[in-house]
Amino acid sequence: MxxxxxxxxxxxxxxxxxxxxxxxxxxxxxxxxxxxxxxxxxxxxxxxxxxxxxxxxxxxxxxxxxxxxxxxxxxxxxxxxxxxxxxxxxxxxxxxxxxxxxxxxxxxxxxxxxxxxxxxxxxxxxxxxxxxxxxxxxxxxxxxxxxxxxxxxxxxxxxxxxxxxxxxxxxxxxxxxxxxxxxxSVSWFIQYALNEYLLFGLFYGMLLIFAFYNLLIFVAVRQRQYLYYVLYNLSVGFYELSTDGIAYQYIWPNSPHWNEYAFAVALCCLSVFTLLFTSSLLHVKMKAPKLNRLINGVIIARIVFFFICFIFDKQLFNYKLIEFIPLIIAFYTGIIILRKGYRPARFFVLGYSFLFLGFILKFLLMLGIGWLNMGVVSYYSLSICFILEMCFLAFALADKVRLLKKKKDKAQKKIIKQLTANKKLSEEINTRLEEQVGDRTRELLEKTTIIEQKNDELNKTNILLQEQAGEISRMNLLLKKDNIDLQTNVEKVTRARVMSADVDFEEFSKIYPDKDSCLKFLSTIKWNEDYECHKCGNKHYFHGHAPYSRRCSKCSYEESVTAYTVFQNTRIPINKAFYMTFLIYSSKGKISSHQLSEILSIRQSTCWAFSSRIKKLLSDKKKMIKGAGSDGWSKIIVNYDQEHLTTIV
Structure with missing residues (x-):
């Protein structure tokens, strides 16, 4: 009271x-x-x-x-x-x-x-x-x-x-x-904050190292998957900076409005570059065309959704679960490509497995499943998964380079084997020539012995023998010269053999074993150091980005080696197109498309379309190739008018 x-x-x-x-x-x-x-x-x-x-x-x-x-x-x-x-x-x-x-x-x-x-x-x-x-x-x-x-x-x-x-x-x-x-306690907070910022430094340092290293590789090899990987890494870093408060502290401390949706820009870039990197690394366009169209559609839809949120309602940026769609598509694409036998996809799938688990953990924690909350580990689980994923993606890129190197080594071994066979043939020819020279020399020595036994004819025959000896010396010199010429022209002998009409595709491929050798030969007969720009007529050039292409030093127009040739716009492998052109020319157009299809294992309709093009050229250029012999087939390749250009399916 x-x-x-x-x-x-x-x-x-x-x-x-x-x-x-x-x-x-x-x-x-x-x-x-x-x-x-x-x-x-x-x-x-x-x-x-x-x-x-x-x-x-x-x-x-x-x-x-x-x-x-x-x-x-x-x-x-x-x-x-x-x-x-x-x-x-x-x-x-x-x-x-x-x-x-x-x-x-x-x-x-x-x-x-x-x-x-x-x-x-x-x-x-x-x-x-x-x-x-x-x-x-x-x-x-x-x-x-x-x-x-x-x-x-x-x-x-x-x-x-x-x-x-x-x-x-x-x-x-x-x-x-x-x-x-x-x-x-403040003392504990200071210790914790210093350790946390050290871990942030390591995390963002790893991102920058990954990005810088792959940027250097992109500058060296100019393959787009490395550029997409760099942009993907930077997008991850931008997103983490926006969500953990580091960017607000150090980059835009006086722009709280921008801080509200900076993470949304990072997420959009992250989704887009994830799908672009997936498509480029795994060759999705070639190995799974339907999946490639799906990826392109999701990229466009994601960009459209970003602008809808930005223009009409920025609150829609909070629906982060939409990022689960690009992740699922990239993960599923990696599994499909791996099942098709593309080995670099195994590291890709493993990396995205960690990222997938990180997203699932975050999603379950958001739904309130408390027993999954492991404190700091759960809070930074997505960052840890990003690091693991980027490590395995780096392994995937390295594995792809290793496979390309393996293919290159295999091609080099094949070339070395061919060169060894050429050398062996040269040695056999030299051995036969030496045997012939030895037989000839022994025969002359026997004749000389018989002549010496004749008393009455010695003086007359000695003069004759001296003349014959001088002639033999000159012949030996000529034989040695011929021997040197034979050694240096083994490749020409082989080429002449291959250019005969009755060679098969395997023997023809010894001269043109791959695409690179075909393009090299095509550039030789196309330009022969007589370059002229089709756009401005300039006669000076630089080497282009594509193999054996040339770029005008004046107007920068880049002309590929197959442009304005019979092989422009054709989808037939160029070494097979070479052989098909040679067969049609050698048979004077009498070989049928069914025979070509059986020889080259190409659809008959494709062979018919391409052979029709060549036969028409043989008819149009009849005067030009008359008397050209085995080299005439190469002349019709580059003397090709623009109106003949059609696509061979």
Missing amino acids: YKLLLFLKSSPVQKRNYTLLILLLLNFNVKGQDVVKIDDKVDQHIFSYGEIMCLEDQAGKLTFSQVVSPQYSCKFTPSDISTPQNFNIKSAYWYKVTIKDTVKSRKRWMIEFFDQTIDDITAYMPQDNGSYQSTQFGALYKFKNRQFHHKNFEINLAVNPDKEYTYYFRIKSQRTADIILVLR
Whole structure:
């Protein structure tokens, strides 16, 4: 009764303070909130379940005085999950925690919000006189306004021994955020922050090393998959910088508006370059055309969705689960290509398996499956999976280079084998010539012995023999010269043999074993150092990007080696097209398309279309190739008018 009279006679400020204390005591007794006790032996404590009381303000208009009133304080309920979330982004959420210092702590303490994406946090800090002081912070405010210049949100605590302090937090965010509240000592926070920033440095350093190394490879080999891999790595880094708060701290600290949707730009780039890299690395266009069309369609749809969100409603950026679609398509494409026997796809599938598991873990945690929450490991699980995935993608690129090198070595061995056979043939010819010369020499020596036995004819025949000996010496010199010519012209002998009309494709391929040798021969007979630009008539050129192509030094027009030849726009392998042209020419156009199809294992319709083109050229260029012999077939290749160009399917 005495306390009631004292309350009625007190000043309005004292009445308000007493009221707040009574309401806090009533609320504590009704809800049974767990009190977190400060202990110098424990440097940090993560609030969870009954230690956090929650209240949803669907209208977002409740004031602090209303929240602590009996009408609303009784509506606070303990969190039923370890990490509360603002599931309804249109609502404001109130949270309160109670802290008690049982003994006088020798450390300074702070409360940290672990999620850097929370837009607006209003903290109501209890004072010793019973009043509350409010502090605002969050992602919508400039970085320099924070108490601690750190990527997370922190506030200092002032506690006294044997006193309970209840802290209220009003949270409003346009994205679903994890309300991870951590009580930490400042000394522990400094140690933790330094270690965390060291790990960030290692993470982003690895991303930059991957990107820079593959950029150098792209500059050297000019293959697009390396450029897509570089852009993919940079997109991963941009996304991680945007979501972990590092970019807001160091890159755009005064642009909170941009910070709201920077992650969306990174995610869009990440999805697009993931699919482009997948298509280029795995040769999806050639190995799975339907999947390639699906990938192109998803890329276009993803870009369109980004601009729809950006122009009409930026809140749609929060639907991050849409990124699961490009990931599933890339993962599925890798599995399909691996089943088709393309070995570099095995590292690709393994890398995306880790990334797939990381996305699944994040998705399950977002659904509130608490037993999967392993603290820091779960929070950074996606970053760890990104690193593992990029390592295995690097292995996939290296494996692809290894396979290309293996094919090149195989081709080189084939060339060496052919050269060895040529050398053996040359040695056999030389041996036969030496035997002939030896036989000839022995015959002359026998004749000389018989002549010496003739007494009457010695003087006459000696002169004749001397003349014959001189002639033989000259013949030996000529034979040696012929021997040298034979050694240097073995390839010409082989070519002359191959250019005969009755050779098969295997023997013909010894001269033109692959595409490169065909293109090299084609460039020789096409230009023969007599280049003239088809666009401007300039006679000076540089080497182009494609093999054996030439680029005009004046207008930069690049002309491929097959342009303006009989092989332009044909899809037949060029070595088979060479052989088909040779067969048609050798048979004077009498060989049928059925015979060509059987010889070259090409569809009869394709052989008919290409042979019709060659036969027409034989008819049109009849005067030009008349008397040209076996070389006439090469002349019709480059003397080809523009109107003859059609595509051979």
